[in-house]
Amino acid sequence: MDWLTNLIWYNDKLFGIEWSVWKVIGWAGNLIFFSRFFVQWYATERNKQVVVPAAFWWLSLVGSLLLLIYGLWRRDSVFIFAYLFTWIPYIRNLVIHHRHTKRHQICIQCGVASPPAANFCSTCGSHLVPETAHANQPKIER
Numbered sequence: 374m375d376w377l378t379n380l381i382w383y384n385d386k387l388f389g390i391e392w393s394v395w396k397v398i399g400w401a402g403n404l405i406f407f408s409r410f411f412v413q414w415y416a417t418e419r420n421k422q423v424v425v426p427a428a429f430w431w432l433s434l435v436g437s438l439l440l441l442i443y444g445l446w447r448r449d450s451v452f453i454f455a456y457l458f459t460w461i462p463y464i465r466n467l468v469i470h471h472r473h474t475k476r477h478q479i480c481i482q483c484g485v486a487s488p489p490a491a492n493f494c495s496t497c498g499s500h501l502v503p504e505t506a507h508a509n510q511p512k513i514e515r
């Protein structure tokens with residue numbers, strides 16, 4: 374277990390990193406940005422089709438903004454350019470996602486959106502409750 378101790382606590386520092394507020398921002402950005410892959414993978418496995426949930430775009434947006442802040446502090450042109458414009462498609466996808474889920478019916482069983490006129494879910498086949506019947510119930514997030 375000595376190798377593990379050396380990995381976690383190296384050179385009298387956590388992971389051997391010289392920690393500062395900026396390093397915390399940068400690493401938080403890294404972890405948030407990286408976590409989006411697991412969120413998307415989980416959603417895809419659960420629905421048995423390729424699904425990109427809104428959480429994927431939120432994690433992309435927050436993670437890339439933190440990495441941009443870190444890049445600006447570093448004054449690193451490569452870092453800055455890599456994350457300078459990525460927020461545009463992330464926000465656009467969130468807007469489209471919001472409009473889509475607003476107009477469509479979200480299946481209570483599997484969480485997949487179906488067209489407004491559909492009576493049954495195209496993914497799991499369960500009966501879709503019309504919008505007016507459960508208008509007062511909280512929306513199912515996914």
Ligand SMILES: [Zn+2]
Pocket residue numbers: 480481482483484485494495496497498499
């Ligand atoms: Zn369904």
